[in-house]
Amino acid sequence: MASSALFAEIAALSGDPGRASMLHALMDGRALTATELARVAGITPQTASGHLQRMTVVGLIKVRQQGRHRYYELATVSVARMLESIMQVAAELAPDRRRLSVGPRDLALRRARTCYDHFAGRLGVALAEALRQRGYVELTSDAGIITEPGIAFLAEIGIDADVLQVRRTTRTRRLLCRPCLDWSERRLHLGGLVGAALCAHCMQRGWTRRLEGTRAVLITAEGGRIFAEKFGAVGLLD
Amino acid sequence: MASSALFAEIAALSGDPGRASMLHALMDGRALTATELARVAGITPQTASGHLQRMTVVGLIKVRQQGRHRYYELATVSVARMLESIMQVAAELAPDRRRLSVGPRDLALRRARTCYDHFAGRLGVALAEALRQRGYVELTSDAGIITEPGIAFLAEIGIDADVLQVRRTTRTRRLLCRPCLDWSERRLHLGGLVGAALCAHCMQRGWTRRLEGTRAVLITAEGGRIFAEKFGAVGLLD
């Protein structure tokens, strides 16, 4: 089968430790420079450059030149989802080794992080759970749906309904969204268009902030208030 | 980050051409013997055995001993989904190379195949499209939903509603299902619980049959009638 050759090539590209680290770092959806990526992967810039070129040629990542910097980012959403699904398998297969990897950085990641374009970790799960309890969303491992009151709620906290309308199915006023299994919490959080809109909104309003050089997310004081008040999600700042 | 090591290991395991072929073959959800897998991968049984052992130790696949045969199968659904998502990326990145790979076997795969536990290819897309047109399902790239009439329709063709009820959300009578982007047709087909139930039912009733040693699916004469009559899906037998 010819298609399995390209399959193997892509998987092999993701399978090198250095490249895996870089892809991992790009999972927050931002664009990073070659040197930054080299540092997170623990290799020299020359080596990183070679890796990045290979991944660019195949099309896993794309590059944006800006002055003397070259910013690398994941090429498409489906690449991010692929990486996510590999992480999912990795999380399931590591029931014990888990204990080894609880450094301070890991703790921050477990509390709140971005998953390409939406929230994950305790924050992501807590928000999803809050929305579920109030009947704003329904989630199964197969699919998710936002109800009419849910859409109203999002509008109330300032998320432009128009942004969401575009992808509504034509026949109904429902809004479908993607559930995403959290590798640290092992519970579902909110992805897809809705999750992305929620995350972007929180960043824009300053309720959360990205931590430099990592996928971890900081919840600001104001964010803590909002999440407690609007979502009933307390204890996120611990 | 410790988790990226296991990530890389899993991706690397999937990235070898021989192992990729074997995983590819296991994507139909069945269990195959080591010799069969060696044949499809084009390697000797000794080599295949080593590969299979490594993948078993990590947990990508599992073994079931039966007499002097050892049947290998994918370990979990999430592994199948991971492979699927890699195939998805591969399909997107191969706009041109596609032309090279249209052998007779590929043609059969494009017409109808299984995607772990549900239908894909022209058959899968046609069934999903038929259900969509009649308002039985709604599908977006993020999520899917089966409507009340859709559940009734499934019951009409003989799919036990009880099987489906179990996973209904408690609050509603809706049934969520997973959309799955088809790598050959580039359109959505029906996965998740509903897709699996539909596929299993068709196999059981003899509307479709698996072709030995491949993921391709044969549509029987009776199946062609049923699909045309119940789904309005014609031309599937060409």
Place this chain on the structure above:
DNA sequence: CGCATGCTACGGAATTGACCGAAGCGCGGC
């Protein structure tokens, strides 16, 4: 223009891992 910076191209060294031949083990059939 000169220089620092960020990145890339080239070379060889070293490790890794895929592969098969030969041999060993376990199960089932005669």
Place this chain on the structure above:
DNA sequence: GCCGCGCTTCGGTCAATTCCGTAGCATGCG
């Protein structure tokens, strides 16, 4: 019990790939 078959283990060969040191190219600043 003997043989055949499926599968695995072992040992050695060979190709691929990772890696970094050195050098070269572009950009931006003073």
